[in-house]
Amino acid sequence: RQQGMGFFTEGRVIKSELWTQISARSDTLNKPDLNTSLPVRQTASIFKQPVTKVTNHPSNKVKTDPQKAIDQPRQLFWEKKLSGLNAFDIAEELVKTMELPKGLQGVGPGCTDKTLLSAIASALHTSAAPITGQLSAAVEKNPGVWLNTTQPLCKAFIVTDEDIRKQEELVYSVRKRLEEALMADMLAHVDETTSEGDALKQEGNCNDDKQESEPEIQM
Numbered sequence: 324r325q326q327g328m329g330f331f332t333e334g335r336v337i338k339s340e341l342w343t344q345i346s347a348r349s350d351t352l353n354k355p356d357l358n359t360s361l362p363v364r365q366t367a368s369i370f371k372q373p374v375t376k377v378t379n380h381p382s383n384k385v386k387t388d389p390q391k392a393i394d395q396p397r398q399l400f401w402e403k404k405l406s407g408l409n410a411f412d413i414a415e416e417l418v419k420t421m422e423l424p425k426g427l428q429g430v431g432p433g434c435t436d437k438t439l440l441s442a443i444a445s446a447l448h449t450s451a452a453p454i455t456g457q458l459s460a461a462v463e464k465n466p467g468v469w470l471n472t473t474q475p476l477c478k479a480f481i482v483t484d485e486d487i488r489k490q491e492e493l494v495y496s497v498r499k500r501l502e503e504a505l506m507a508d509m510l511a512h513v514d515e516t517t518s519e520g521d522a523l524k525q526e527g528n529c530n531d532d533k534q535e536s537e538p539e540i541q542m
Contacts, residue, residue: 397472397473398472399467399470399472400431400432400433400466400470400476401472402434402438402439402441402442402445402475402476403433403438405438405441405442405445406433406435406437406438406441408441420436420437420440421440422436423436423439423440424486426480426481426482426486427439427443427456427477427478427480428477428478428480429476429477429478430457430462430463430466430476430477430478431462431466431470431476432466434476434477438476439475439476439477442475442476442477443475443477445475446474446475450473452473454474454475455474455479455480456474456475456477456478456479456480457469457470457471457474457476457477457478457479458471458474458479459471463478
């Protein structure tokens with residue numbers, strides 16, 4: 324209740340000037356402290372002594388991906404460096420390049436089947452991520468902008484059950500030929516060892532016969 328220039332509160336009269344001071348002090352205490360400077364020790368020293376601010380809150384820790392620190396950034400169309408490379412066998416004869424499935428189609432400028440094969444082989448040996456190809460359809464219009472450097476230069480493809488069955492048959496055929504080659508090599512090694520043993524045995528028998536035929540010299 325207001326009367327004159329004062330206020331009634333708890334049976335006492337508070338002057339308007341005193342009430343203004345109390346209100347100003349209350350507003351000052353309720354305001355947030357937005358000062359971002361380092362805290363300083365409130366001592367009697369004339370020199371300011373800075374205090375180290377330590378924060379151990381889990382949210383303040385910087386989260387880093389260790390894989391990003393290991394993998395080096397790659398250039399666009401780095402697969403072109405693999406073009407022109409050929410494989411030769413021990414007889415220095417050119418190894419025939421395998422044929423890619425029809426579902427694997429190259430994308431980007433200057434992408435040939437040999438370059439695509441080398442890029443896929445490199446991705447299989449250097450990355451643990453699945454190979455899906457370029458999933459974005461816009462990469463065909465502007466590959467310099469929409470290209471995903473972590474995937475080889477091929478369109479997105481789907482591996483069907485028929486592809487898996489053909490691959491299993493191919494692996495079985497190669498293993499069968501390898502088994503036959505190893506078996507033939509082992510048999511040849513056994514025959515060679517047997518022939519050497521027979522030759523040594525025959526040579527030993529000849530030496531024994533020669534010693535028996537020589538006359539004994541008596542003194």
